[in-house]
Amino acid sequence: MKQKPFIRRTLLAAALLITLGLPAGAQQTDYQNQVKNPRGSTTGPTDAPGYDHPNQYLHLQATEIADNMEPVIVHSSEVKNAQEKLAAMEKKTGKKPNILIFLTDDVGWLDYGFNGGGVAVGNPTPNIDKIANQGLILTSAYSTPSCSPTRVTIMTGQNPLHHGVLRPPMYGEPGGLDGKTTLANILKKLGYRTQGVGKWHMGENKGSLPQNVGFDDYYGFLGVSDMYTEWRDVYFNPEVALSPERFKMMEKLGFNHYNVHCTPEKGAENLYEIDLESIQNLDQDWAAYSENFLDEMKGSDQPFFLYHATRAAHFDNYPNHEFAGKSPARTVFSDGIVEIDDIFGRLVKKLEENGQLDNTLIIFGSDNGPEMEVPPHGRSPFRGGKGSSWEGGVRVPTFVYWKDVIEPRKSDGLFDYADIFNTCISVAGKPGAEVASFLPEDRYTDGVDQVPFIFADEGQSTRKSRIYTLNAHVSAVRVDEFKMHFVVELQDAIFSRGFTGGFSGSVVTETGGATATNLYTNPGEDISDGIRHLPITIPLGDEATRYNKVLAKYPPNIQVVMPGRIK
Template sequence: MRRLAAGISALALAVGAVGASAQDRPVDGFLAATKRVAPNREPIIDHPKDRAAAAAALNSAKARFGHAPNIVMILMDDVGWGDMGAFGGGVAVGSPTPNLDRLAATGLRLTSAYSQPSCTPTRASILTGRLPVRTGLLKPYLPGENNEAAGLNGETTLAQLLKQAGYTTQAVGKWHLGGAPSSQPQNVGFDQYYGILTSSDDYTAWREQWRNPDLVNDPDRRAWAADGEIMGIVSGTPGITATLAFPIDLDSVRYVDEKLTDHATKFIASRKNEKNPFFLYFATRGAHFDNYPHPQFAGKSPGRYPYKDTIVELDHRVGQVVEALKQSDQLENTIIMIASDNGPMAETFPDMGTTPFRSAKGSIYEGGVRTPMIVSWPGMIAPGRVSDGLFDLMDVFATSLSLAGRADLIPTDRYIDSIDQTGFLLAPEGQTARRVEYYWATNVFMGARVGEFKYLVRDQSTESDDSWPRSSPFSASFTSPIYGGKMFDLYIDPKEEHALAPLKQPQIPVLKNAINAHLATFKNYPPKVPLR
C-alpha cells in the first residue's frame, strides 16, 4: 500500500509538472465552485483572468473611441438552432445565410445559448434580467390581450438603466410585452419606438380565409377582429401613446421587416458623430408564422417555402444593419448580439424552422429553448471562437450594464437571475460564468442543466388525441413530479431520447443541490405569481 501511495504521489507530481497548470485548464462546469456577488444575484463561476482581460480591453476601447461601446441586440422570431449555416443549416436546409455566417466566423458562436420556451417570456427576461416566474410574464399574449396588457409594469428595464448610463436607447420591431400606453417601449426606457406591438400572426391570421372564414366572411366579426389591436407598425416617443405609422394587411405584411430595418439603419446613421453610445434593440417580424416574405425574396430560396425565403431575407436585413454600422464608422465600437426568442414552431410544419434537438417552441426540451447565438465585435472578440459554455439570454441584461461600465446600476431590491458574461465574451479564451441553466414552463419548475447533464423533475406531454395537430409542443401539458427524475447527457444524447437516471446516480445529487439552491431564492424574493 505504501508503494502504491508513493507511486500515486509521484504520478500526481509528474502530471502537475507537465502541460498547463490546473488554473489554466478550462473549468469543468459540473465540478465548478460558485460564489454570489450579492445576496440577490445568481451565483457565478468566477474567472479573475477573464474579468481582468475584459476590463483591460474595455478601457482600451473607451480610450480610443471616447465612450462605452454601442450595443445592438437583434432578436429573431421562431428561428431554429439549425437554420443558420454557422450552426449546420444554411445551404444544407435550403436557406443560405452568408451574412450571419460571416458574423459568426469573425466573432463568437455560442452553441449552448438558451431562451425561454416562448416569445413574451424570453423578451421579458432579456430586458429585466429576471425569470418570467419572477416578473409574471409567463406566456405570450393572445390576440386582443396585448392591447390592454400592463406587461412590464413595476419592472426595471435594461433600457431605463442604460439611459441612466448615458445611452441613447432605440427599440425597433416586435414588442409583445404589453400594449397599454404605460407598457409601450417608449414609456419603459426607450427614447423612441418604431415597430409592431404584438405578434405577427395577430395582424394576419384573422384575415386568412382558410383559417378563419367566420371572421373573414362576417362583417361584424371582421370589424371585431380588426379592433383587437392597432393593425400596423406604430411609432412613439416618451410620454405619449404610439400611433399608427404603417398599416398591416395580407399584402403589406411582406414589407414589415424591410420597414423595420430601414428605420434601424437610419437610426444608426444618425448616430455617426454623436459623443454618447447607443443601445439598439431590434426584434424582427420574421420568422414568426405565417411567413410572408418580401417580394424580392419570395420563392427565391433553394427551399422555396415561405419560411426558408424569410430566413434568407432576415440574413439580408442583418447584413444591412452591419453595413450601416460600417458606413457610419461605428462597427469597431459596437457589440452585436444575435439570437432567436425560442425554438421553431412545430405546428406550422412543413413551413417551419430547423433544429437538431428534441421538440420545439413551447417545450423545455432543447428544441424549444436552445437558441442559435452569435456575438461579434471586430477587434474585441477574437474571430472564429466557438464555445459550448452556458449563456442564458437573460445574461444580456447584466452583461450590457457591465459593458457600459455601470454594473452598479443593477437593482438590489429584487432577485436578478442575469449573470455578467463580459469576461466570457471578450477574453481571448473566455469561459462562461454561468454554471446552471434552469428550465421553467410558465410557473412550473421543470429541471436544470449543469455541465453536460440535464435533470428533469417533471416532464411534458405533447401528444393529445383531441388536438390539431395531434403533437403540439406549444400546447404541452405537465406531468406530476417524476420519481427519480430524468437525466440526459446532452453530449452523447442531444436529442434527449435516452434518460439515464438509473445509470447516473453519482451525478444526480449535484444537480439536485443546484435545484434546491435555486428554489430557495423564491423564499427571500417571492415571485409575482405562485409556483406550481
C-alpha cells in the same frame, strides 16, 4: 463437497496473493498497500491521466456576489483580461461601445449556416455566417420557451418566474413589462440613446409601452405577426375571414392594429394598419428605420443602444415580393430567413460605412426554438420545439461580435438570455453586482455578467447552472453537459399526432425523481442517465434545491398565466 462462500473467498485471495508474488499468509493491510485501484474498472487500474475541460463546474461552488443575484463562477485572470480590453477600447474611442441586439423570431438552432444549417437546409445565410464566424458562437445559449417571456427576460435580467410573463399576451390582454426597470432604462441613465425597432410584444397596457420603459424612440408593432393576419386569411381561418360578424368582432377587438411610432413626448402614434398587404413590407420598413437611426448617430459622441427585432420568420409568413421564392427551399419560412440575412447584412454594412462597426457590440439570437405546430417552420437537432423546455424549445442560435475585440471561436459555455441584461450594463460601465444599484432590493436578478466569458481570450462562462422554466414550474436544471428534469412536456400525450411538441402537449408536473440526460451523448433527450450516473444526479438535485430556496425568498410574481387569461 460444496465449499462455503467464505472458504471460497479465502482460497481465491490466497491464490491472488501467490500470483502477485506475496506469501499466502501476508497481512491484509500489506495487500491493500501494494494493490490499489482508485479509478479504472474491476479489470485493473488505469494510468490514463484524464482531462478537465473548460466550462465544466460540477465540482465547483459558485460565488455569491449579492443576496438578490445569481452566484457566479469567477475566473480572476479572465476578468482582468476582459476589463483591460474594454478600457483600451474606451480610451481609443473616447466613449462606451454601441450595443446592437438583433433578435429574430421562432428561428431554430439549425436554421443558420453558422450552426450547420443555412444552405444545407435551403436558406443560405452568408451575411449572418460571416459575422458569426468572426465572433463568439455560443452553442449552449438559452431563451425561454416562447417569445414574450424571452423578450421580457432580455429587458429585465429575470426568468419568467420572476418577471411574471409566462406566455405571450394576445389580442390586447394586459400584462407585460408594466413599469419594470429595464435594460433600456438603465442604459439611458448611463448616457445611451435608446432606439427600438420592430416586434415589441412585451405588453400593450400603458406601463408596458416602449416609451414608458426607457426607449427614446420605438418604431414597430406592439404584438405578433399572426395576430394581425390569421383572422384575415381565408385559407388559414375561413371560419372567421368568411364570417362577416366574426370578422367585425376581430376588427373591434381591443388590440392595436397598427405599425406605431412611440416617443415619450407623443406617446404611441398609429401610422398604418397591418393587413395582408402591408405585412409583406414590414421588415423592409423597419430595416430602413434602423439604417436611418444609424445615419443619425454617425459621428455622435453619445453611444447608442439599438434593439432590432424582426417579424420573419414567425408564422404567418408573407414574404416581401423581392424575397418570395428566393430561398432554394422556396417555403415562406426559408424566404423569411433569407430576408433576415439580407437585413442583417444591410445593418452591418451601414455600421461599417458610418465608422461605427469598430465600436459596436452585436448580440444576435432568436426568441425561442422553432414553432413546430404550424408548418413550414424552423429546424432543431434537439427534442421538442417552441412552448416546451426540451432543448429544441429553448436552445437557440446565438453569437456575439465586436470587430477585433472578441476572439473568433465557438464555446459550449452556458449562456442564458437573462445574461444579456447584466452583460450590456457591464459593458456600459457597471459590472458585476453594481447592476443592483439600479434595482429594488426585493427584485431578484437571474442574469449574470458574462463580460469575462465574451471578451477574455478563450474566456469561460461565469454561469454554473441554467435553470429551465415551463409555465409556472422550474422544469429542469443544467450543469455542465448534464440536465435533470422535474417537469416535462409529453408531446403526444393528448393528440395522437401531436408528436412535434409545443403549446399543445401535456405538461407532467412530476418526473421519476432521477430523470437526467447527458446532452453530449444524448442530445435527443430520450434516454435517462439519472440512475446510472448518481454522482452527477445528486449535485444536479442540489443545484435545484438551491434555486428553490431563491424562489422561497424572492417568490414568483406571475402576471400572464398559463393556461388561461391574465391573473
